[in-house]
Amino acid sequence: MDFKSDPPTLFRPAAEADLPALTEIFNAAITGTTSTGHLEVLTVKDRRSWWDSHLDPRYPILSAERAGEVVGYASLSPWSPYPVYEQTVESSLYLAPISQGRGLGTALMMALLAEARRLGHHVVLSRIWSQNAASLAMCRKCGYEVIGTQREVGLRNGVLEDCVLLQIILVG
Template structure:
């Protein structure tokens, strides 16, 4: 189950590092200021993004896609803790952000494919995505990769002067048996 995605020509992918933080911050802050892909309402500092990156590990990585020729970050994706409660340690939340100048080129699909594979290899059992209403492209992308809609949280966010619903999607990537 799921879809295949290849990295378009002219781009490279790797685990994120210190040198990628400004590009990650730039893309994320654009989303903070212009859309509802994130419910953050204030731009993030470089120091904040550094702490955020440090909170990720092998089971919950951050990947970046760069333009090969100039090394500029064009997109990034991460797996993050779903909750600090230990019983949720094998569940991760998916985040994908693509610079508007690089959208509709397959970067989001490539990142989602890479995150799913990384989750399987890292012992993650369940992936969760929260998608704000009005983001049909993100819903379609997740469904293409086998995520299923499990519910809608009504009016749980407020941004740009309006209440926003959030769809919850999940994808089981691990075995049913604990420890398998």
């Protein structure tokens, strides 16, 4: 089934009032998947510095809202503090478990890339743990290319993990 058969989903700039829902969605990924670099759940207070780092309009967070509920979010972050990387950003996207696997991630990523283009960013990078087949498939579908794999850079529950680096060059 496609998410478009649900009540309409709105992609909009995240509001501060979304922070508890955004934290809950991120925590579901920490506990239920191996998709993040975090190992322990976070409180809303822990997540405040992340929120504050996105107050700069060049690095937005988009919330996906359905029937008044936030069901996912996507964000752009600086890739590096060095000024030479000014036009390069990193994308991130998390959906509530119930909203996964029905096309919403692809649609939200396309909205995020449109926003990145509008903001004048040139390159969007994404780091994805190699076992995250859904995220790799979603990014490829949205036009990202695999650049390479960083071998054994992660350690989770005693297991070394590879991280795949992808990028998309925004043109036009």
